[in-house]
Amino acid sequence: MTAETGPWLGQSIERVEDVALLSGRGRYFDDLGVRPGTLQAAILRSPHAHAVIKSIDVTAARAAPGVVAVLTGGEVTALSVSLVVGVRAPIQCWPIAVDRVRYVGEPVAVVVAADRYLAEDALELIEVEYDALPAVIDPTAALDSKVLLHDGLKSNVASDRSFRYGDPEAAFASAAHRIAVDIHYPRNSCTPIETYGVVAEYEPGDDSYDVLANFMGPFSLHPVMARSLKVPVNRFRLRTPPDSGGSFGVKQGVFPYVVLIALAARIAGRPVKWVEDRLEHLAASVSATNRVTRLEAAVERDGRITALAYDQIDDVGAHIRAPEPATLYRMLGNLTGAYDIRHMSVRNRVVLTNKTPSGLNRGFGGPQVYYALERLMQRIAVELKHDPLDVIRRNLVPANAFPYRTASGGLLDSGDYPAAVEMAVNDGGLSELRARRDRAHLEGRLYGIGFTAVVEPSVSNMGYVTAVLTADERRKAGPKNGAQATATVAIDPGGGVSVHIASVPQGQGHRTVAAQIAADALGLKPQDIRVISDFDSARDAWSIASGNYSSRFAAAVGGAIHIAAMRIKDKLARGAAAQLNVPADQVEFTGGRARARGNPDNAVPFARLAAASHWAPGTLPEDAHALRETVFWTPPQLTPPTDTDEINASLCHGFIFDFCGVEVDRTTGAVRIDKYVTMHDCGRVLHPGMVAGQITGGFAHALGAAVYEEFAYSPEGAFLSGTFADYLVPTPTEVPAPVILHMETPSPFTPLGAKGVAEGNCMSTPACIANAVADALGIAEIDLPLSPKRLAPFLHKPEPKP
Amino acid sequence: MKPARFDYVRADSLAEVHDVLAAECGEAAVIAGGQSLVPLLSMRMARPKVVLDIMRIPELAGISLDGDTIRVGAAVRQAELLAWSQLKARQPLLALTLPWVGHAQTRARGTVCGSVALADPSAEIPLTLLALRGEVELSTKAGRRRVAAEDFFQGLMSTARADDELIEAIRFPCGRPGEGHAFREFARRHGDFAIVACAAVADGKGVRLAVGGVADRPVARTFAGLGGSMLGQALDAFAHELEAREDLHATAAYRRELVRQLGRQVIEEARRCRA
Amino acid sequence: MPRLSADQRHCVRLTLNGRAVEGEAEPRMLLTDFLRHVIGATGTHVGCEHGVCGACTIEIDGALARACLTLAVQADGTSVRTVEGLAPEPGRLSVLQAAFRRHHALQCGFCTPGILMSLDHYLRSHPLPTETDVREFLGGHLCRCTGYVPIIAAALDAAERLRNGETDA
Ligand code: FES
Ligand code: FES
Numbered sequence A: 001m002t003a004e005t006g007p008w009l010g011q012s013i014e015r016v017e018d019v020a021l022l023s024g025r026g027r028y029f030d031d032l033g034v035r036p037g038t039l040q041a042a043i044l045r046s047p048h049a050h051a052v053i054k055s056i057d058v059t060a061a062r063a064a065p066g067v068v069a070v071l072t073g074g075e076v077t078a079l080s081v082s083l084v085v086g087v088r089a090p091i092q093c094w095p096i097a098v099d100r101v102r103y104v105g106e107p108v109a110v111v112v113a114a115d116r117y118l119a120e121d122a123l124e125l126i127e128v129e130y131d132a133l134p135a136v137i138d139p140t141a142a143l144d145s146k147v148l149l150h151d152g153l154k155s156n157v158a159s160d161r162s163f164r165y166g167d168p169e170a171a172f173a174s175a176a177h178r179i180a181v182d183i184h185y186p187r188n189s190c191t192p193i194e195t196y197g198v199v200a201e202y203e204p205g206d207d208s209y210d211v212l213a214n215f216m217g218p219f220s221l222h223p224v225m226a227r228s229l230k231v232p233v234n235r236f237r238l239r240t241p242p243d244s245g246g247s248f249g250v251k252q253g254v255f256p257y258v259v260l261i262a263l264a265a266r267i268a269g270r271p272v273k274w275v276e277d278r279l280e281h282l283a284a285s286v287s288a289t290n291r292v293t294r295l296e297a298a299v300e301r302d303g304r305i306t307a308l309a310y311d312q313i314d315d316v317g318a319h320i321r322a323p324e325p326a327t328l329y330r331m332l333g334n335l336t337g338a339y340d341i342r343h344m345s346v347r348n349r350v351v352l353t354n355k356t357p358s359g360l361n362r363g364f365g366g367p368q369v370y371y372a373l374e375r376l377m378q379r380i381a382v383e384l385k386h387d388p389l390d391v392i393r394r395n396l397v398p399a400n401a402f403p404y405r406t407a408s409g410g411l412l413d414s415g416d417y418p419a420a421v422e423m424a425v426n427d428g429g430l431s432e433l434r435a436r437r438d439r440a441h442l443e444g445r446l447y448g449i450g451f452t453a454v455v456e457p458s459v460s461n462m463g464y465v466t467a468v469l470t471a472d473e474r475r476k477a478g479p480k481n482g483a484q485a486t487a488t489v490a491i492d493p494g495g496g497v498s499v500h501i502a503s504v505p506q507g508q509g510h511r512t513v514a515a516q517i518a519a520d521a522l523g524l525k526p527q528d529i530r531v532i533s534d535f536d537s538a539r540d541a542w543s544i545a546s547g548n549y550s551s552r553f554a555a556a557v558g559g560a561i562h563i564a565a566m567r568i569k570d571k572l573a574r575g576a577a578a579q580l581n582v583p584a585d586q587v588e589f590t591g592g593r594a595r596a597r598g599n600p601d602n603a604v605p606f607a608r609l610a611a612a613s614h615w616a617p618g619t620l621p622e623d624a625h626a627l628r629e630t631v632f633w634t635p636p637q638l639t640p641p642t643d644t645d646e647i648n649a650s651l652c653h654g655f656i657f658d659f660c661g662v663e664v665d666r667t668t669g670a671v672r673i674d675k676y677v678t679m680h681d682c683g684r685v686l687h688p689g690m691v692a693g694q695i696t697g698g699f700a701h702a703l704g705a706a707v708y709e710e711f712a713y714s715p716e717g718a719f720l721s722g723t724f725a726d727y728l729v730p731t732p733t734e735v736p737a738p739v740i741l742h743m744e745t746p747s748p749f750t751p752l753g754a755k756g757v758a759e760g761n762c763m764s765t766p767a768c769i770a771n772a773v774a775d776a777l778g779i780a781e782i783d784l785p786l787s788p789k790r791l792a793p794f795l796h797k798p799e800p801k802p
Numbered sequence B: 001m002k003p004a005r006f007d008y009v010r011a012d013s014l015a016e017v018h019d020v021l022a023a024e025c026g027e028a029a030v031i032a033g034g035q036s037l038v039p040l041l042s043m044r045m046a047r048p049k050v051v052l053d054i055m056r057i058p059e060l061a062g063i064s065l066d067g068d069t070i071r072v073g074a075a076v077r078q079a080e081l082l083a084w085s086q087l088k089a090r091q092p093l094l095a096l097t098l099p100w101v102g103h104a105q106t107r108a109r110g111t112v113c114g115s116v117a118l119a120d121p122s123a124e125i126p127l128t129l130l131a132l133r134g135e136v137e138l139s140t141k142a143g144r145r146r147v148a149a150e151d152f153f154q155g156l157m158s159t160a161r162a163d164d165e166l167i168e169a170i171r172f173p174c175g176r177p178g179e180g181h182a183f184r185e186f187a188r189r190h191g192d193f194a195i196v197a198c199a200a201v202a203d204g205k206g207v208r209l210a211v212g213g214v215a216d217r218p219v220a221r222t223f224a225g226l227g228g229s230m231l232g233q234a235l236d237a238f239a240h241e242l243e244a245r246e247d248l249h250a251t252a253a254y255r256r257e258l259v260r261q262l263g264r265q266v267i268e269e270a271r272r273c274r275a
Numbered sequence C: 001m002p003r004l005s006a007d008q009r010h011c012v013r014l015t016l017n018g019r020a021v022e023g024e025a026e027p028r029m030l031l032t033d034f035l036r037h038v039i040g041a042t043g044t045h046v047g048c049e050h051g052v053c054g055a056c057t058i059e060i061d062g063a064l065a066r067a068c069l070t071l072a073v074q075a076d077g078t079s080v081r082t083v084e085g086l087a088p089e090p091g092r093l094s095v096l097q098a099a100f101r102r103h104h105a106l107q108c109g110f111c112t113p114g115i116l117m118s119l120d121h122y123l124r125s126h127p128l129p130t131e132t133d134v135r136e137f138l139g140g141h142l143c144r145c146t147g148y149v150p151i152i153a154a155a156l157d158a159a160e161r162l163r164n165g166e167t168d169a
Helices: A018-022 A073-079 A116-123 A139-143 A168-173 A221-228 A250-268 A278-284 A366-384 A388-395 A417-427 A430-442 A464-468 A471-477 A510-522 A553-580 A606-615 A688-708 A760-777 A788-795 B014-024 B037-042 B078-083 B092-100 B112-118 B124-131 B228-241 B252-274 C031-039 C095-102 C112-125 C131-140 C149-163
Strands: A039-045 A051-057 A067-072 A107-113 A127-132 A157-165 A177-185 A197-203 A208-213 A236-239 A272-275 A290-299 A305-317 A343-352 A446-460 A485-491 A497-501 A529-532 A587-590 A593-596 A599-605 A628-633 A650-664 A671-681 A739-742 B007-010 B028-031 B050-053 B063-066 B069-073 B135-139 B144-148 B153-155 B166-173 B180-186 B196-203 B206-212 B219-223 C010-016 C019-025 C057-060 C063-066 C079-081
Touching: A018 C095, A018 C112, A039 A116, A039 A250, A039 A278, A051 A107, A067 A073, A067 A116, A067 A250, A073 A250, A107 A116, A107 A250, A139 A290, A139 A305, A139 A343, A157 A464, A168 A290, A168 A305, A168 A343, A177 A366, A197 A250, A208 A250, A221 A236, A221 A250, A250 A272, A290 A366, A305 A366, A366 A388, A366 A446, A366 A760, A388 A417, A388 A446, A417 A430, A417 A650, A417 A671, A417 A739, A430 A446, A430 A650, A430 A671, A446 A553, A446 A760, A485 A553, A485 A606, A497 A510, A497 A553, A510 A529, A510 A553, A553 A587, A553 A593, A553 A599, A553 A606, A553 A628, A553 A650, A593 A606, A599 A606, A650 A760, A671 A688, A671 A760, A688 A739, A688 A760, A688 C149, A760 A788, A788 B252, B014 B028, B014 B050, B014 B166, B028 B037, B069 B112, B078 B092, B078 B112, B092 B124, B092 B180, B092 B196, B112 B124, B112 B166, B124 B166, B124 B196, B124 B206, B124 B219, B180 B252, B196 B252, B206 B252, B219 B228, B228 B252, C010 C031, C019 C031, C057 C112, C063 C112, C095 C112, C095 C149, C112 C131, C112 C149, C131 C149
Parallel strands: A039 A272, A208 A236, A305 A343, A497 A529, A671 A739, B007 B050, B028 B050, C010 C079
Antiparallel strands: A039 A107, A051 A127, A067 A107, A157 A343, A177 A290, A197 A208, A197 A272, A290 A305, A446 A650, A485 A497, A485 A628, A587 A593, A593 A599, A650 A671, B063 B069, B069 B166, B135 B144, B135 B166, B180 B196, B196 B206, B206 B219, C010 C019, C057 C063, C057 C079
16 A cells, blocks of 8 residues: 555555565675675584583694684684673673583684685584583573583572562462462574674774674674673774664674674684574574473462462573573563562572573563463463453453553553453454354364463663662662663755664664654655664664664654654744744644645745755754754663662553464374464554564464474484474464454553554463463463474373384 | 585486496485485585586486386476376376475475485375385496385485486386375475375275385385274284384374374275275 | 586576576585675575575576575576566566565565565466465465565465456566
8 A cells, every 4th residue: 555645654655675675686784795805704613512622623724725714712712801791690601612612503613714615614624622511401400400501600590589579478378279380481583584694894903893794783782792802882883784684683692793703804804704504593593591480379269360479490591691681581570461460479590501592582581471471370260260361351450550560660551451352352253263162172173262461561671681680789780771762863955854763673664664753743755754774883873772672663763763853843843934934833844845834825845944954054043953863762761670679671561462262183283273363552553564564473483482493402402403494484384364453552651652562472472372272182281382292192092002 | 504515517418427426436416406415415414526417318307108107207307297287197196295295496396206316204205106116217327227116215315226326217107997095194384394194005905005204214014905993903013113213393102193093094085085 | 518627616607587697606606606696696585595495486497496405507508587587677566576565575575585486486377376375385485574474465466466467567
C-alpha cells in the first residue's frame, strides 16, 4: 500500500529500504569495498571443550604462501588487556584462548593471509599440543564440580546474590498450597543469515584503530573494546555498514572479534578483514544462556498467587563476556510477569561451564523467566483443578493500577491486561478452539491448549546489570542508569531534510519509520526525508545506549527523532512567522508548506523557508536558525537500583496474551501447531506492517526455540549442533501464520506513546506451546525443545525385549 | 570454510573419466551435481587431488527404458527424473519417494546416481533402489559390472564401488501389474534426511519392506503374507536386528518404534494399493 | 578438456544476466566467491556455505542452483541469472519484487535474493500454486526475520498478478 497523505505514522507505507535490497544492491558488510592491500583472516579453533595448550607451533603457517602474520594468545595479551568482566571476581576474558581452551570453537590462533583460501590452508599447518582436561557441561553439576574453569575463582559460581521483596516467608507460611516447577531451559540462538564481519586497521602514528564491523550495539561495549585495545575512546573509531543481514541481539557478540581483528591488523601492519563462516557462527559466536530454575509459588485455594520464590542458575558458558551477567538481571524488575504478586524471594547464581560464552539474543532473559513462570501458572491450574485461563485472570495486574510498581521495582507504564485477555478470547475464537480440541479427543487424537500472559519489557535501563553488585559495591562503583537515545535532524542548503540515527538497524526498517516521524512533524512526505543509519563513532551523535537492542527504536529513538524534528519545526515557525505575518504558534506545516492557521493561502514552500537559514541567516532572528538539531533523550523513570535492590530495568512494558492449540502425533511425537493466537498491546503502533513483521518473525524464532533448535553438547563437551543440518531452523513448512490481535494503550513515558514489540513472542510462545503440549499429554515436567526424542517416552509403550 | 586445493578435469568422454580414476588411485572425486561433495570439500572433510566433472559426457545423460528396467544415467539430475513423464506409470514407488529428496533447489542440481554414490543411510534414493531390488552399473577402463543394491550399500557412506570405478547408471526395475507401493518417512523438518523412512512393495508373494535412517545402510526384508500380531512380532524382530543408530535427533529405541509403527503402516498401505 | 591445475587461476567465462563476463579462479573457488568478489556481483548472498540456507540460490542454464555448492569452474560456459537480473530496468521492480515490497516480505533482506530467484523460477512454471505448494517449494530457504508469512503472501499475490497479465516489462 502506498499512502498518499499524512499523517504517516500509523500507516504501513512501503519501506524506503526495499528497492535496493530487492535488486541485489544492498550494502552489507561483505559487499563493501576494502582498501587495496587488505588481508583476510581465518581463525583456528579449539576442538576440545577444556584443555591446556601445551604448545603452539606456527612456524610452518608463518612460512606458508600468502601468509603475513599469525597471532596466538601471546601476541594478543602483549598488545591488549582483558575485556572487562561484569562481576567482582579475579577472572579475565580474552578474545582468544590464553594458555587454556574452555569451549569447543574458542579461537586459538589467527592467520592473516592474502586471501581466505590461503589463510585456511595455513591454519592446517599450525600444530597445537593440547592436554585435555575434564569438561563441565551441566550447570548444576558445575556448582560444586572439582573441575574449575577459572583459577581465580574458588568454584564455577561467578556470582551468587539473593534478593527479598515484601515478606515472602510469611506468604509461604500462610499459603494454602505450595506449587513448584523445575525447568532446564536449553541453549539456542536466533542465528541471523548474515554472519559476523570485521575489517580493521591500525594507525601507529597516533595509536588509533579504525574498524568497520556489523556490530549492532549496545555501544556501552565501545569503551569496553577501546579499553581492551588500550586506546582512548576517541582513538577507536567504529563504523557499521549501511545494511545488516539480521541480528536479533546476536551481532552484539562480534565485539570480541573486533578486538581480535584490530590486533591482527596492528600486527600485520595492513588492514585485515574477517568474515565469520557458518560453522564458526554456530559453534562460537554467541548463544542465549541456558538456565536451571526452580520456581515455587505460594497459592491460595482460588489460584491467587501470594508469593514467588525463584532459584535461578544461569549458565553463561566459559567466560563472563560483557554484558553478562545481564541475561539474569534484565528481568529482575519483572519477575512477577503480568501478575500482581507482592512478595518474592530470588536467588541468582551465575555459573561457568565449558560452553560458548553467552550474550544478547532476542528476548534476552525473558524466555528463561517466562518459561518457568508460565509453566508454573499451568501447573497451578492443573494441581488445583482450575481452568488455566482463570488462574491467569485471577492474578493479572488490575486495569486501574497503572503505572504499577512491581514487587522488585519494575514500573509497568500502561495497559489494561484483563481487557486484552477478554478481547483475545473473543476475537481469537477460544471457544471454537476448545470445540476443536474436544472433537480431536473424541477421535482419540492428542490435542492440547496452552495459554500465556507476558509483560514485554523494552528500552533497557543501562544500570540494571549493576544489580548483580551489592548496594555497597554499587556505591563504590558509582551509579549507572538511564538510556540516552539520540537523533539528529538536519536541513541542507536546498531546504531538504535528513535524519541521522545511531540505532544501527538490523533489517527492521528504521529508515522508513524515521522518515515517517520527521515527515509528520514537518508536514512533508516520507520520500522527502533522507535517513542515514550507517554509524560512525567518530562523527555521529551517540552514547552508550545507542544501538539496536531491547526493542528500543520505536519507543526511544523514534521519540528522539520526533523531538529533534519538532525543534526544527519550532525554529522554522519562528522564521515563517515574520514572512506570514502571524505569530509563530499560528504557523502550521502541511503539504510541503508552512502556512497561517486558518488561512491556507498565506503560505510559503517548506524548502524555501528551510533553506533560508543557510542562504539568508541575517534575515532571521537567531532563534529561528534551523540548521541541525541533535537530541539526546533519556527517560527519568530509568533510575539506578535502590539500596534494597528494586530496579526498573526497562522503560516500557507491552502486554501479550497468547493461546494456542497443538496436536502431538502419537507415532512420531511431532508437534503440529493447529492454531496460534497472539494479542499484543505495544502502545501506539507506528507502522502496522512492521509491527506485524516483528511479531511473525519473533513467533518463528520462538517456535524454533520451542520445538526445533538447540545448541546441544555431549556430556564430555563435544558440540553437536555444528551445521545447519544439525541446528534446526524452522523453514516455511514448519511455521504457521499466527493470528495477531492488537490493543493500543500508549505509553505515557515515551514521546510517541510507542513501546517495543520485537521480543515478546520469544518470551510468550515457547511457554504457550509447551503448556499446550503438557495439556495434550497430561504431563507435568517438560523441557525444550519439544523434540520427538523428548516426547517419545510419553507416547511409546516400553519397548519389548528382543 | 573454503576447499583445499585440487585439480579440476571436466571430462568429455567416458574414456577420460576411466583414465583419471585409474591414474589417481582413489584420490579423484567425481563431481556431478555437487550437492554432497562441495560441502565436504568446503569443510575439508574430502581432500581429493582431482575433482572430476562428469556432467558434460553425452553417454551419461538421459533416462532410458531397457526392457523392464529404468536406466538412469550418472548425469541425470533428481529433478529430471521426477519430471520424467513416464515416472508414475513405470515405477510408482519412485514417484512416491523422489519428492522427499532434499528440496526443489537441491533436486535441480543433485543427481540420482550421486545420492547412490554417497550412500547416506537416511537418503531416499538408495532406499528406493534397495526396495525395488535395483542395480548399480559400474564401469572401468577394463569393463563393466552390475551390482545389486543389496550388495552395493556396505555401511555408513560406504559402497562396493572400487576406486577406479564410475557409477555409470543405476537401474530401477519397472513396476509390475499387481504390485502395491507405499512410502512414509519422518524427519524433523520437511526436506531433511529421514530419521526413519519406510518403503514397501507388495506383490503376490508378500511385502518387501525397506527401511532407511535406522541402520548404517538401508535394509530390506520380505514379510510373507503376515498380518495382525504375527506381523507385529516380525517387525519387532526386524527392528531389533537393524542395530539402530543413536544421534542428536533420535534414540535407537525411538527409531525401532518407528520401524514397528511406520513399517506396519506402509506394509498395510502397500497391500491396500495392490488390492 | 585439459586438466586445470590446483594452484593456478584459470579463466572462467559465463553469461551473467545476459552479459558476457569473465574472471580468474582457482579450481577450488566457489561460485559464490567468484560472483561476489571476482565479478563484483554482490547481490547473491552467502549464509551458510553448506547448502542449507538458500541465500545463494541462483539459476544456472535455467535451473536453480546453490551457488555455494558450485565451483566457479563448473559454471564456465553457462548462463547464470542472479537477483541483479530480475528488475526490468534500474529503479523499477518486477511483479514479484514489487509484491515483496507491498507485503513487507523482507526485513533485513539477506535471504531475499535467493528466495526471489527461487520464486521467479517457480512461478514461471507454476502459475497457479496453492499456499501449501509455495511453502513446500520454499522449504529450501531459511529466513530468520519474517516468519515467512509475508513471503508466502507476496508469492501468491505475484502469482495472481502474473496470471492476470501483469508483466515485468
Ligand atoms: S549459502 Fe548457499 S545455501 Fe546457504
Ligand atoms: S529478511 Fe532477514 S533473513 Fe529473511
